[in-house]
Amino acid sequence: MRSISILGATGSVGASTLDLIRRNRDSWRVMALTANCNVDELAALAREFAAEIAVVADETCLPALRDALSGTDIECAGGAQALCDAASLGADMTVAAIVGCAGLAPVMTAIEQGGTIALANKEALVSAGDVMTAAVSRTGAKLLPVDSEHNAIFQCLQGSRISDVRRITLTASGGPFRTWTQSQLEAATPSQAVAHPNWDMGAKISVDSATMMNKGLEFIEAHHLFPVGLDRIGIVVHPQSVIHSMVEYRDGSTLAQLGPSDMRVPIASCLAYPQRMYTPMEPLDLVAIGSLTFEAPDEVRFPATRLAREAAQMGGAAPAVLNAANEAAVAAFLSGKIAFTRIALTVERTLERDLPPAPASLDEVLAIDREARVRASELLELA
Ligand code: NDP
Numbered sequence: 001m002r003s004i005s006i007l008g009a010t011g012s013v014g015a016s017t018l019d020l021i022r023r024n025r026d027s028w029r030v031m032a033l034t035a036n037c038n039v040d041e042l043a044a045l046a047r048e049f050a051a052e053i054a055v056v057a058d059e060t061c062l063p064a065l066r067d068a069l070s071g072t073d074i075e076c077a078g079g080a081q082a083l084c085d086a087a088s089l090g091a092d093m094t095v096a097a098i099v100g101c102a103g104l105a106p107v108m109t110a111i112e113q114g115g116t117i118a119l120a121n122k123e124a125l126v127s128a129g130d131v132m133t134a135a136v137s138r139t140g141a142k143l144l145p146v147d148s149e150h151n152a153i154f155q156c157l158q159g160s161r162i163s164d165v166r167r168i169t170l171t172a173s174g175g176p177f178r179t180w181t182q183s184q185l186e187a188a189t190p191s192q193a194v195a196h197p198n199w200d201m202g203a204k205i206s207v208d209s210a211t212m213m214n215k216g217l218e219f220i221e222a223h224h225l226f227p228v229g230l231d232r233i234g235i236v237v238h239p240q241s242v243i244h245s246m247v248e249y250r251d252g253s254t255l256a257q258l259g260p261s262d263m264r265v266p267i268a269s270c271l272a273y274p275q276r277m278y279t280p281m282e283p284l285d286l287v288a289i290g291s292l293t294f295e296a297p298d299e300v301r302f303p304a305t306r307l308a309r310e311a312a313q314m315g316g317a318a319p320a321v322l323n324a325a326n327e328a329a330v331a332a333f334l335s336g337k338i339a340f341t342r343i344a345l346t347v348e349r350t351l352e353r354d355l356p357p358a359p360a361s362l363d364e365v366l367a368i369d370r371e372a373r374v375r376a377s378e379l380l381e382l383a
Pocket of ligand 1: 007008009010011012013014034035036037038039057058096097098099100102103120121122123146147148199200201202203204205263
């Protein structure tokens with residue numbers, strides 16, 4: 001039996017992870033489950049999985065959590081430090097599934113324990129980049145990529161040398177607005193943006209998929225996880241989301257990983273690694289799917305991949321600024337304050353301002369993140 005902590009247990013990735021654990025109760029002991037403030041769901045999960053500790057990041061929600069778990073011996077805690085304490089319990093596996101840079105400090109804490117981290121929280125790696133990869137090297141922690149594209153690449157790299165890679169190709173569904181005109185994009189609403197054609201995900205990543213910033217963040221994520229050089233990482237739009245990504249080797253072989261658009265597949269690959277486990281998926285029916293198509297990304301209607309590539313090329317603080325500005329703009333869009341097309345524009349304008357020096361520590365990354373959110377918010381109010 002292995003121990004597991006799930007940071008962001010009440011979210012979409014958290015639910016998919018717990019679904020797999022529910023089917024394999026004898027294999028896992030649940031240590032910490034965390035949420036921001038979704039007390040009812042967190043308490044129900046903590047009871048069901050007999051968690052040792054339940055944590056809300058928002059400390060004002062702690063009294064409600066205590067009420068909801070009264071009569072149990074499940075420990076309750078709240079606040080940013082409690083979140084990091086939960087990540088430091090030494091679980092065999094920590095699933096990092098908090099959305100946004102809010103998950104960075106707990107992920108870094110888990111890395112400091114030197115355990116295995118199944119990383120879904122791409123914003124943490126995009127923001128902290130070299131700071132995080134240096135911590136991974138120093139502590140011997142193992143990062144297993146949950147993101148379906150990176151999990152696909154990770155699988156395609158097994159048994160091969162990264163020095164033999166000619167090119168990594170990230171596939172992108174293109175999101176719900178792939179075929180929309182510029183004027184349709186101007187009028188896109190939050191409910192249209194979160195209605196992804198292939199994947200069922202949290203609101204923020206769904207909007208990122210619609211703007212293609214999700215692929216931009218993944219480009220930077222891939223650059224850190226698989227250091228082949230930025231010019232060897234490409235993006236291709238593949239609307240069926242059957243091929244999750246590809247690795248081409250110098251002998252001309254291209255390896256791809258295919259599967260259903262269900263996060264339980266890459267999560268299972270992390271939970272069982274280096275073995276395999278059962279998931280309740282229908283076998284892949286290529287005849288029913290019929291055809292797999294590919295097209296180049298349109299960086300005029302969807303500038304986010306260009307912005308992410310430029311931020312990656314700039315390096316230093318730029319990816320953290322890109323991510324923070326995007327988080328601020330997506331939140332403004334989701335609350336109805338700005339138009340869809342203002343998201344990428346806000347990111348671009350924030351990146352155009354003087355950038356702070358490259359961060360050398362977690363605290364410096366968090367300071368850059370805070371400052372970039374202020375800059376982005378100023379820009380959002382200006383227009
Ligand atoms: P959700 O919005 O569904 O869930 C987010 C989780 O994080 C919830 O548990 C939420 O708690 C918690 N949370 C939110 N804000 C904070 C905060 N400030 N501090 C601490 N915890 C917080 O997100 P997803 O599951 O969709 O995504 C999670 C991460 O995984 C993201 O980084 C995303 O990019 C990545 N990812 C997601 C995929 C997917 O299919 N969903 C696919 C690949 C990657 P509460 O419920 O209380 O709000």
